Amino acid sequence: MEEKVFQILDKFVKKDDVLIVGVSGGVDSVVLLDILVKFVKKTPLKLVIAHVNHGLRGKESDADEELVKWYAKKFGLQFEFKKLDLDSLQKKNCVPNLEAKCREKRYEFFGKLLRKYKAKYVVTAHHLNDNLETVLLNFVRGAGLNGLTGMNICGNDIFRPFLHINKKEILKYATENDLKFYNDYTNFDEKYARNRLRLKVIPELKKINPNLEKSFWENLENLREIKDLIERQIPLAVFVKGEIKFNIVEFRALHLALQKAFLIDLYKKAHGSTYYFTSKHMEQILKVLNSGKGNVKKEFGPGQMILVEGKTGIVRDN
């Protein structure tokens, strides 16, 4: 496994790069840290450990923090941490999905560290089984091609060198190298959709196909190629004075699948994520843009409008 990860690292990082390593204290991230430290002996890199204390499990959360601090000291690495105040998060925002909110806060913290250290990537320990869960979850929620291609090894400043490694290999490495780590017991709490998949659904799917991870990876590769093909065919949108502009005539000539891919891309450019872009909203926008009229507009995500002015499509603030 070490070799497999070294190959990936060799592809994405070079000497003297700065990496922010997300370490929770669980087995995945502890193995990631251990392998990165070994890699540094071959290719000098600056590693910074980033730990987020979610405080979800009281004293245990603090013990995680202590463990990660201990690793930082042992390896002589910079240690950065942030404690999330979940109670106030929940009260202030009426959070419907605590896990998503935690992720958002976590990446906000990682973003700050990226800038502070002029780092190349945040490195996370997401692995093949995490990705399988993500894709299944997207499938269940109806996310289309983008959702079905799952996480990328590298994208948006996040680097995931374990993405084609499965959980078994990680556990084996941890045992063989006698690593200390904590079990995250919230993983056994079935109230989270992801855990429902991990504990109930995936074991059943593996009874149908014991090589589920391998088939899944092949499937993913195929869908990624298709996604790449599509991305090469969508027209360019350009930023002009804080607005996003595109050619509406060119847009109307596109195949419906490409029109949708273009709008998804546009929405992502405007809002950073397509999490709240529903298929119903997509239909409405398509209707407006394809109406052939040169003077129409429609709401396009929070605070923005999409409109047609003559031969130009525009996304601008409300």
Place this chain on the structure above:
Amino acid sequence: MEEKVFQILDKFVKKDDVLIVGVSGGVDSVVLLDILVKFVKKTPLKLVIAHVNHGLRGKESDADEELVKWYAKKFGLQFEFKKLDLDSLQKKNCVPNLEAKCREKRYEFFGKLLRKYKAKYVVTAHHLNDNLETVLLNFVRGAGLNGLTGMNICGNDIFRPFLHINKKEILKYATENDLKFYNDYTNFDEKYARNRLRLKVIPELKKINPNLEKSFWENLENLREIKDLIERQIPLAVFVKGEIKFNIVEFRALHLALQKAFLIDLYKKAHGSTYYFTSKHMEQILKVLNSGKGNVKKEFGPGQMILVEGKTGIVRDN
């Protein structure tokens, strides 16, 4: 529900068409038959009932046959049936997947009836939940975009007017119309992958998303649009004297995703199905075809070769 199905029927059939209706005696196909008989009062059609006795459940299988025969008599329709000899099927062919073998035999029988009656379609009662299972099964087995788009309402002489109707609606119709049908108890036998999905996996997924079928259908529509986009971009292969020929220069200029889609299409043309076309075999063929050489060949499914002769790609019998 009746209205929804009538709309679909209006789209695909016209006066005096001949339809072979697959009726097992289970609730789905009995409801299908009942709705078709009502439709015939509006638009005269010739309906022929086709029943396959799988003999998997002994006396119960014979009772199913009697029930379907009773319906045929009641509605004054032609009745065709075939009894499968599963014991000899299993012994002769070392069948790894009995369900697949039964399906093959069933469609062989349907094909004969299509020709005998000069019928337009075989009509089956596959519904939205069947399709969800099919797609999940393909996902689990790693089938790529083609697998993820599931069954079509109409294709290869099979017409599935229930494909966007869910099981609940079918059961409701059966109750309201007081229809007689048999429960297929093999559905409760977990040794079949499909039943594992139906009984274990899908209920868990519905806890995550109670509108699973709706999200699934939207997802499917998106993937179908993408499939259509791709199919429009793959080059034509032509049949010349029992061989399939294509332009190898054109092929080599394609995006990898299109090369794969083209080869899948070619395999389907040559063998009727891509069930045994593995990703490993695909890789090998791609390597040979893209090698740039003008005189290479490779096995292409049972009894066939794919080869390059100068500027022409050819699929021919071994």
